[in-house]
Ligand SMILES: Nc1ncnc2c1ncn2[C@@H]1O[C@H](COP(=O)(O)OP(=O)(O)OP(=O)(O)O)[C@@H](O)[C@H]1O
């Protein structure tokens with residue numbers, strides 16, 4: 001896990017999350033981008049394959065813009081609650097940092113398949 | 117290591133000139149060195165694991181292993197990296213619940229590598245040491261505790277968000293050994309059932325937790341209420357007459373499947389105990405026949421039915437649990 005600056009502030013608008021970090025940087029990220037990268041066990045496998053990844057994108061695009069409610073999880077993640085679609089992901093700060101910096105937060109391996 | 121052999125020096129200088137370490141001394145040095153390495157590994161290991169949670173109960177058979185496995189799966193379902201350590205050396209049953217049987221140990225470069233179960237949960241069980249799954253190990257006393265320490269120190273977990281530790285029932289030596297070996301344990305989850313005796317036992321385990329000097333994260337009431345399920349026409353309302361003259365309503369899904377939970381025992385016992393003992397109540401899990409499907413494929417309900425009553429109940433417990441974890445150290449993020 002690489003070191004990332006501390007997340008200091010999250011400002012929510014209708015369409016975007018504005019993330020302010022300890023190193024003074026600020027990123028504006030569309031919610032739909034964050035939602036696409038939902039790390040839960042249902043959404044993650046969809047990003048494994050091109051076809052389903054696009055389906056996931058389309059699905060998220062179809063949702064209306066919405067400012068989510070938000071909770072901190074421990075001292076390492078945020079959980080968002082939307083009225084439509086998936087709200088079960090725990091979004092770690094490292095992932096949010098990657099998304100903000102337009103890097104793939106999955107680092108090429110969206111989901112480790114267990115024995116199911 | 118109070119029981120280590122003490123070497124006796126006669127005081128008579130040996131005629132072999134400059135002293136050569138005896139075999140015994142070598143063995144002792146090696147042992148001390150191994151001990152040091154282990155300690156170092158424990159510390160390193162501890163740093164790579166964000167949260168360590170022990171699952172205990174006063175009484176056996178209340179569902180510790182089911183709850184420990186369920187917590188691990190529920191956390192994994194939310195995208196966490198999770199490990200599950202089954203310390204019940206006399207009756208380990210976690211592997212079966214995780215769909216793992218007869219795995220044996222995977223050792224590489226002197227480290228034990230966990231086996232990956234459902235939803236990517238990494239599993240280590242004392243059962244992996246058994247020749248035959250149905251013959252329990254009868255290690256006693258220091259050997260057993262030594263094996264536990266070794267297990268903890270020598271497993272290559274990698275980075276984990278959560279390590280869940282399942283224990284044998286009662287207030288035995290194992291939890292003590294673990295708390296003494298593994299630094300920074302977040303705390304203990306106590307599993308109880310609605311019956312009074314089990315509650316009494318959980319009172320004991322709460323006071324036991326105090327002696328371990330580890331916080332109690334909360335009480336989970338298991339087998340609370342009874343989940344019934346069935347099949348009717350899709351999207352149909354189902355009405356059930358529940359005990360106590362209550363009615364329960366539910367709607368079947370697109371496939372016609374429905375499930376509902378009825379309270380059979382008096383409810384809220386776990387909640388009352390939690391309040392009385394001033395520890396958090398994390399939630400209730402329904403009695404769900406086939407919560408773990410028997411046989412070799414051992415599929416936990418959370419995996420088989422990720423949106424069913426049990427999975428939802430587990431998700432709520434996990435939510436309550438993570439609130440306990442976050443309370444201790446505020447992340448200090450300003451949310452606008
Ligand atoms: N919520 C539940 N609904 C239905 N059955 C359950 C539930 N929880 C546990 N069981 C069943 O009860 C039995 C005991 O559960 P489990 O092995 O998890 O208990 P335990 O406390 O770990 O036992 P031990 O003290 O022997 O380690 C198992 O057969 C399990 O499938």
Ligand SMILES: [Mg+2]
Pocket residue numbers: 180181182204207209282283284
């Ligand atoms: Mg058990």
